[in-house]
Amino acid sequence: METNIICYLPLKNGVMFTEEAWGLVEQAKTIYPNTSKMTAIVVHSGIPVIELEQLPFDEVYHVHVPIEQWKVSDYHFQAFRRICAIIQHQKEIFLFSSHPLYHDVAVRASTRLGMPMITNALKVIEMENQPSSLLVKREIYQGKANEFVSFAPTKQQYLTFERSILYGRPQYGTPSIVQEIDIEKYEPSPIQFISESEIDWKELKLTEAKVVIGIGRGVQDKNEFDSIVKLAEIVNAPIGGSKVADELGLIPREKRIGASGTSIEADIYIAIGISGSSQHLEGIKAVKHVIAINNDPSAAIFQRCDIGIVGNYQQVVPRLVDALQAERQSETYVEHLHIG
Amino acid sequence: MLNICILVKPIMDPASIKWDYQSQEFSYISNTFNSADTQALQWACDYKEKNGAKITIITAHDSEFTIEEKRLLKYNIDQWIVLKQPELKNNPGETAQIIAKELSGHSFDVILTGSVSEDKNSGMTPAMVAELLFIPALTNIHHIDVKEEGLWEVKRSEDRGTVQTYEVKLPILIGVTNTLGRKRYIPRYRRPPKIKKEIRILEKANEQLNVQVMKMTEPRPNIRYFDIPKDSLSAEERLLAIMGLSQDKKEQSGKKVASEVNDKTIHFISQKLQKWLQEG
Numbered sequence: 249m250e251t252n253i254i255c256y257l258p259l260k261n262g263v264m265f266t267e268e269a270w271g272l273v274e275q276a277k278t279i280y281p282n283t284s285k286m287t288a289i290v291v292h293s294g295i296p297v298i299e300l301e302q303l304p305f306d307e308v309y310h311v312h313v314p315i316e317q318w319k320v321s322d323y324h325f326q327a328f329r330r331i332c333a334i335i336q337h338q339k340e341i342f343l344f345s346s347h348p349l350y351h352d353v354a355v356r357a358s359t360r361l362g363m364p365m366i367t368n369a370l371k372v373i374e375m376e377n378q379p380s381s382l383l384v385k386r387e388i389y390q391g392k393a394n395e396f397v398s399f400a401p402t403k404q405q406y407l408t409f410e411r412s413i414l415y416g417r418p419q420y421g422t423p424s425i426v427q428e429i430d431i432e433k434y435e436p437s438p439i440q441f442i443s444e445s446e447i448d449w450k451e452l453k454l455t456e457a458k459v460v461i462g463i464g465r466g467v468q469d470k471n472e473f474d475s476i477v478k479l480a481e482i483v484n485a486p487i488g489g490s491k492v493a494d495e496l497g498l499i500p501r502e503k504r505i506g507a508s509g510t511s512i513e514a515d516i517y518i519a520i521g522i523s524g525s526s527q528h529l530e531g532i533k534a535v536k537h538v539i540a541i542n543n544d545p546s547a548a549i550f551q552r553c554d555i556g557i558v559g560n561y562q563q564v565v566p567r568l569v570d571a572l573q574a575e576r577q578s579e580t581y582v583e584h585l586h587i588g
Numbered sequence: 589m590l591n592i593c594i595l596v597k598p599i600m601d602p603a604s605i606k607w608d609y610q611s612q613e614f615s616y617i618s619n620t621f622n623s624a625d626t627q628a629l630q631w632a633c634d635y636k637e638k639n640g641a642k643i644t645i646i647t648a649h650d651s652e653f654t655i656e657e658k659r660l661l662k663y664n665i666d667q668w669i670v671l672k673q674p675e676l677k678n679n680p681g682e683t684a685q686i687i688a689k690e691l692s693g694h695s696f697d698v699i700l701t702g703s704v705s706e707d708k709n710s711g712m713t714p715a716m717v718a719e720l721l722f723i724p725a726l727t728n729i730h731h732i733d734v735k736e737e738g739l740w741e742v743k744r745s746e747d748r749g750t751v752q753t754y755e756v757k758l759p760i761l762i763g764v765t766n767t768l769g770r771k772r773y774i775p776r777y778r779r780p781p782k783i784k785k786e787i788r789i790l791e792k793a794n795e796q797l798n799v800q801v802m803k804m805t806e807p808r809p810n811i812r813y814f815d816i817p818k819d820s821l822s823a824e825e826r827l828l829a830i831m832g833l834s835q836d837k838k839e840q841s842g843k844k845v846a847s848e849v850n851d852k853t854i855h856f857i858s859q860k861l862q863k864w865l866q867e868g
């Protein structure tokens with residue numbers, strides 16, 4: 249039986265496909281590769297039709313909502329239900345990103361219809377001996393174990409993917425149907441989007457930041473501390489540090505990272521003048537990428553890092569700042585050229 | 589005065605859990621409550637201290653699961669409803685069903701809970717409960733401002749570094765994150781004179797499971813790779829290389845740790861940093 253794989257494509261600010269959307273497309277293509285039809289649902293706030301006509305799907309259904317409404321999942325849910333009324337099939341699997349905006353839509357839809365749902369998938373494979381069933385790998389107990397779950401055979405299934413695995417390159421195709429669904433009137437939501445703001449690195453909590461800078465005893469002389477601050481500014485990273493940095497008064501107590509401080513989950517951690525004691529490493533267990541700058545090649549932090557540089561931070565950090573700044577400048581220059 | 593309901597999930601403490609490689613299952617030491625749920629509870633108690641409120645907790649758990657009641661009784665709550673059902677933990681979605689059923693008999697102004705539980709990591713219960721009750725839900729909230737009793741301003745940081753502000757009308761279900769407030773280990777609330785506790789023993793759900801756990805496995809081990817030392821090295825050098833202490837420049841080249849600060853290495857780091865920055 250043909251399965252219709254329906255992707256609810258995630259967007260940036262309602263107007264742009266990102267690596268996350270392409271990542272979802274890549275995931276979708278690995279599920280039942282031979283016996284399926286691919287459908288895209290795009291709830292957007294202004295994507296040109298020409299872009300939708302190039303999506304790598306058999307069918308594309310889209311709804312245009314104003315940006316203030318696009319930020320509220322209630323409106324996504326209403327749009328989703330309208331689209332679903334058109335594309336009913338024999339068997340369907342709906343794929344979403346686990347971004348809270350889409351996660352809420354997926355949970356509500358599956359609940360309303362009483363259909364099964366699996367969230368935060370890390371990997372999806374077809375089951376041995378039962379090629380029509382999927383086995384979904386997900387992380388439980390904060391990564392202390394994995395579980396493999398499967399859907400009972402039902403007409404519809406809902407699956408959200410962990411955002412960290414949704415990363416892909418743009419793909420193109422020629423859908424046979426690209427249809428806009430016009431929704432004249434939405435039920436007003438009691439949830440209203442007010443504003444969006446970037447948090448300045450100075451206010452950013454260690455646990456919320458994408459990049460965190462950690463400093464240790466190695467920077468106690470405070471020469472070139474300015475360049476660390478500049479680095480923080482460029483990559484929008486709050487500055488935390490080791491217990492020693494806290495005791496030396498380089499950072500406030502609440503910015504201590506480690507077993508007796510905060511555990512961080514940043515994508516990138518830049519450790520400067522930190523030896524990498526086991527207590528400190530405890531706090532950066534969940535970090536994806538570690539960059540270490542230390543003048544002692546035997547420092548334990550180098551065992552944990554993805555890239556390390558053996559050298560005096562007073563030389564390394566200013567040069568890194570220069571390199572990043574030069575890069576940023578050329579980027580803006582290129583942007584200007586495009587506009588001009 | 590606000591009538592607040594908090595959903596608190598009793599769980600096996602992830603910090604105490606170890607994977608038993610021999611029996612291929614968990615061994616665990618202690619039970620606790622989902623920490624984002626207790627953040628919500630702490631927020632509600634802080635609010636109650638200042639403005640007055642009625643707080644009801646609902647916990648739902650497996651009949652066999654023992655919970656540490658004392659930990660919750662430290663909070664300034666008025667009512668505690670305990671829902672016990674056999675084999676609840678094996679039945680995803682059932683928790684939301686029994687909670688929604690219980691809630692349909694009450695009228696709360698707001699339901700607060702953690703957005704996701706640390707054990708199962710599914711994040712389904714909050715939005716599911718709301719949907720079953722036909723009330724709106726907003727999850728991943730890290731800041732709440734009560735503008736008026738029936739009108740709140742809440743903040744959600746959905747991509748790290750950006751914050752969205754929403755205005756919400758009550759009644760609503762709000763899922764919060766662990767960063768809602770600073771966790772206090774010894775809540776310093778006035779104990780209410782009497783907490784009304786009700787325990788409901790529910791029958792095992794007889795619905796067929798529509799999502800089944802096939803197996804559980806240990807997490808992927810963290811494998812760190814090192815370059816294999818060349819044969820030309822002496823035994824001592826090889827040992828140093830394996831220990832990651834090699835000072836040999838040739839040995840270091842192409843490795844993840846650069847031993848020289850030059851334009852090339854700085855460029856490499858800055859490029860990697862940019863790439864990783866764009867990944868998220």
Ligand SMILES: Cc1cc2nc3c(=O)[nH]c(=O)nc-3n(C[C@H](O)[C@H](O)[C@H](O)COP(=O)(O)OP(=O)(O)OC[C@H]3O[C@@H](n4cnc5c(N)ncnc54)[C@H](O)[C@@H]3O)c2cc1C
Nearest residue numbers: 464465466490491506507508521522523527528543544561
């Ligand atoms: C119960 C307990 C709990 C603890 N909890 C924590 C915790 O939560 N978090 C924590 O961090 N620690 C904790 N510690 C302390 C921990 O054991 C270490 O002492 C601490 O992490 C070391 O901090 P450091 O890396 O800044 O200092 P050091 O270990 O002294 O390292 C400094 C590093 O800087 C390098 N360096 C020096 N000068 C330069 C330079 N110019 N350029 C570049 N590099 C340079 C040195 O090579 C060295 O590797 C705890 C300890 C105990 C006993």
